[in-house]
Amino acid sequence: MNLYIDFGGTSFRYQLDTLPIETVQSNTIDIKIFLDTIIKQYPAISLIAISFAGVVKNGKIVSSPNINIEKFDITTYVKERYNIPLLIDNDLNCAALAEHNNLQVDSLAIFYIGTGFGGAFIDNNKILTGANNSGGEIGHIPFKKSPFKCGCGRDDCLELYVSGHGIETWCNYFNIEKKYRRLDLLETTDNYKATMIIKNFYQGLEHAFHTVINLFDFDNLVLGGSVGKNEKIKKFLEEQFLKTAFKKEKLTITLSSLQEGSLEGTKFLNKNFKGSN
Numbered sequence: 645m646n647l648y649i650d651f652g653g654t655s656f657r658y659q660l661d662t663l664p665i666e667t668v669q670s671n672t673i674d675i676k677i678f679l680d681t682i683i684k685q686y687p688a689i690s691l692i693a694i695s696f697a698g699v700v701k702n703g704k705i706v707s708s709p710n711i712n713i714e715k716f717d718i719t720t721y722v723k724e725r726y727n728i729p730l731l732i733d734n735d736l737n738c739a740a741l742a743e744h745n746n747l748q749v750d751s752l753a754i755f756y757i758g759t760g761f762g763g764a765f766i767d768n769n770k771i772l773t774g775a776n777n778s779g780g781e782i783g784h785i786p787f788k789k790s791p792f793k794c795g796c797g798r799d800d801c802l803e804l805y806v807s808g809h810g811i812e813t814w815c816n817y818f819n820i821e822k823k824y825r826r827l828d829l830l831e832t833t834d835n836y837k838a839t840m841i842i843k844n845f846y847q848g849l850e851h852a853f854h855t856v857i858n859l860f861d862f863d864n865l866v867l868g869g870s871v872g873k874n875e876k877i878k879k880f881l882e883e884q885f886l887k888t889a890f891k892k893e894k895l896t897i898t899l900s901s902l903q904e905g906s907l908e909g910t911k912f913l914n915k916n917f918k919g920s921n
């Protein structure tokens with residue numbers, strides 16, 4: 645029996661083989677107690693695969709800006725205590741694996757824009773991990789100075805403009821009525837401050853897009869997340885593609901069709917990919 649876990653900033657989801665997905669609040673979870681309990685309850689568990697909203701390297705949890713968790717070698721902990729293999733990778737890397745399996749292509753980029761702005765990249769069927777498995781942090785590319793600090797400590801990250809949280813923060817700053825605090829709703833007002841938030845969002849997205857296309861020359865891009873999974877954004881990026889430097893032949897932009905990309909992706913951690921493990 646396999647245990648799949650998606651440990652996100654807000655919710656913690658898990659699934660045993662193909663049983664229904666269970667959801668709990670992340671801040672109520674102590675991962676060691678959870679694993680001890682569920683392994684006792686289901687002694688048939690023979691593999692654990694985890695998608696984690698933070699940086700993971702060589703099976704160890706290195707950092708997690710949105711989850712209060714002890715940084716420890718979770719792989720060795722489970723191996724020594726239960727002799728069960730454990731695979732763990734960053735949540736966006738897991739989502740990219742799921743999208744890759746879904747589309748059956750060799751290379752792709754994913755832009756997941758929800759609360760934050762995350763990305764992950766698969767080139768020739770391999771995740772681009774970087775030296776510390778912390779590559780792909782598209783949301784923290786410097787863009788424009790802002791009056792706010794990003795979770796990473798900088799004040800100029802793309803994520804401060806291109807994300808649900810970024811939009812909310814700017815709306816607060818400009819005192820924009822609560823009922824308009826969404827990208828599509830901001831467009832319905834003629835408030836010039838709302839227009840500025842939208843303009844910065846698309847400028848930031850354009851910056852991210854051209855950076856990625858110029859660096860990696862992907863021919864597939866998947867848009868996901870509550871803000872990113874949007875026909876208008878897809879159209880905008882298709883128009884941007886026609887303006888790329890060194891004209892490229894083709895780019896297929898797809899809106900993600902996965903409900904649980906990160907959790908789904910854990911099922912591919914032990915197949916063709918090495919990821920961080």
Ligand SMILES: [Zn+2]
Nearest residue numbers: 784794796801
């Ligand atoms: Zn940042």
